[in-house]
Amino acid sequence: MLFDYLTLKLIWWLLVGVLLIGFAIMDGHDMGVGILLPILGKDDTDRRVMINTVAPHWDGNQVWFITAGGAIFAAWPFVYATAFSGMYWALLLVLFALFFRPVGFEYRSKLPNPAWRRSWDWGLFAGSAVPALVFGVAFGNLFQGVPFHLDETMRSFYTGSFWALLNPFALLCGVVSLSLLALQGATFLAHRTDGALQARARSAGLVAATVLLLSFSAGGLWVSHLDGYVIRSIPDVGGALNPLMKEVGRETGAWFANYRAHAALWLVPAVAYAGALLAMAGLDRGKTLLAFIASSLSCLAVILTAGVALFPFVLPSSTMPKASLTAWDATSSYVTLNVMLYVALIFTPIVLAYTGWAYRVMAGKVTRDYVAANDKALY
């Protein structure tokens, strides 16, 4: 019993952020490889090289996504329930696309038939590109507010349509996330491949970083003109609350309030820019490990930039602003947050340790010769 409820609520906001960032860095680079698969893979061997750079790791990486989902369920059940049921078709789209990853990886090279392999290649592409795009679109909708309301029993009702989620601002955010993960994939490929494929990966990374810098900047400008949300009144945030106990208003530019209040926070978007630029420099000079680390830093900072802007909002409601879900009133009970913190403190370092070990065991470049020599043993 180290922390009070308010501190736990803050810690869990950070921990959910850590899991999303972990997802973007880890699953992000194998999704990035999937996105680039049809673009950079000129023949079957190229594509096998690409796939085998992530073959031993994609499954572990995907667990960042699963665990982020589980953590949102455990720490923010209101958010899990409202967001997943409200954005039903967006979630199903991600889910159906993700179906093609495990089977795509595992089944693709088990038969030599070219049509079979081409089909799974497209499956891997869709399974990577669609989630990458939809996650950005989802964030874009958070900034605009999502049309849902709560009744007295805290049952949520979503009144928008799936197509309304695909508005121009949200699609711009989708471009941010797509280019971010493509950059992750390109820097990883540049580090783990050689020859012509590596050269193509480096060029693709430069393009992705440029698109990222442009779309991230455009998104920032656009957000400054959006109606953000502000909490007008709320009972003691250190106590047990439900979302209907506060008053919420909307103001243009309110999403910059946290940055205006704490100038040091501007460092966060600055790191996003620096990471992308450094990744470009690293790709250009052939410092591929540096490029991957810089790109990962960019993942961290882009997500954190959005999180800081929204804080303490998590899922604002456009049709019933007071029902907006925030880090103060959408959380689990004190006991659950406390127990789950201990669990996270014990197991996260263990996970990081054996993940690092797995990457060390499998380190080294994957080459065309290596794939040819281990035809039956590799993906």
Add this chain to the structure above:
Amino acid sequence: MIDPMVVDLSRLQFAATAMYHFLFVPLTLGLSWLLVVMEAAYVMTGKDVYRDMTKFWGKLYGINFALGVTTGITMEFQFGTNWAYYSHYVGDIFGAPLAIEGLMAFFLESTMVGLFFFGWNRLSKVGHFSVTLLMALGTNLSAVLILIANGWMQDPVGAAFNPVTMRMELVDFAALVFNPVAQSKFVHTVAAGYVTGSLFVLGISSWYLLKGLHVDFARRSFRIAAAFGLAGCLSVIVLGDESGYAVSESQKSKLAAIEAMWETEPAPAGFNLLAWPNDARQANDWEVRIPYALGLIATRSVSKTLPGIKEIRAANRERIESGRLAVLALEAWRKNPGDLEAKARFQAHEKDMGYGLLLKKYTEDLTQVTPTMLDQAAHDSVPRVAPLFWTFRLMVALGFAMLALVALAFWHGMKGTFQDKPWLLRWALWFIPAPWIAIQSGWFVAEYGRQPWTVFGMLPTHLSASSLSAASLYGSISGFVGFYTVLLVAEMFLMFKYARLGPDALKAAPAPADAQAVPAHS
């Protein structure tokens, strides 16, 4: 009020996707330990045949594992997408084991599975064996946490209602983790997985022996599978009995329905071996009984009585009336927090609130409840008898038939005579699907038998669903059916192809000289 069609379709979708997921999970659970045993034999004896066995059965493991992962993501999403009110109402408790599962078990399993397949040339013998062991451990830990979550739905311990947040909240984490229902369910379920893995290896090995293929390989696989299968089968049956005992404590309605026991009988009650349950008459048209048996199995005493369905319904009717008062008092108290009289009334009836919520299926406004509604709710508080009665018996019958098979396989495996027993080999081959049928029946009994609740005695199923339209459900169910069919066809195709190839599947066709080459480190 939620459209009853949406509730039914959501149940259908959940049942279909969960059962589909559980086509792959039990094989993963069982095969992972068999791989550990085979690789241990390799590490200890240094014989290549054991490495080939690990690699070959590992290939089939991988083909199966991919779909286990794929369909598992659906389960993680689906509580939120389709059971939003459930997720809100009990997420504070139920979400914890799911999140812990990801962090503690699934990470381990998924990271190690990559090294299992690709680490052969990069790890020492013992190093690779450790990876296989950790992979199996991760798989089984995963099952512990999922069954803690499911066990809590069967017997919700360690939780209390919070009127501010309008949900159940965790008060006792240890009670959640050490829930006896979850413990017996865990061993029963993973042991069923061990049987699945064993019968899979046993059946395919038998096919090789019948065809005279890969004989040494198949003989060794057969023996390992028979021994592991026997241990698994015995555990399933013993822990199935333990589960029965736990159910008699926590869910009397499920037990009475499984046994088609309409009337409360003097202890110890008889066991209906076979019967023809008739819901309309609330009686069995005919029955074949074993005297005293049920009372002994379910209560482990000769003096404890087990209530029949009629008595359970009558008792539930009283709890529903009391629960109605709790729901109404809570509404009044939340409207006017100063209304201490309402608060006291709520607290007096709080333990029955879940039963009161059962009425919301028939009317939104609990001040308008009629005696007919009370009768209806009480009647619906016990699930339909015939489906439970029959699926339970199917599960048990298959369980004993599998026990006979593995016992004979083990016996002839010890004597080394199984190769000359084509009837035994054919039995093993044709029994490959048996564990799956038994397992699906078992889950049906567990989940359908819990109706009308998602969380027993706490949250009715019809309140748990998301506020979606029936059209959305038709769309998503079509999507699942379509995608899952395509994936299943691909999976079965590869599984048959590789099972037919046998250990030859490991050999590269032209076998280049440097097949073991390790790429240069950067």
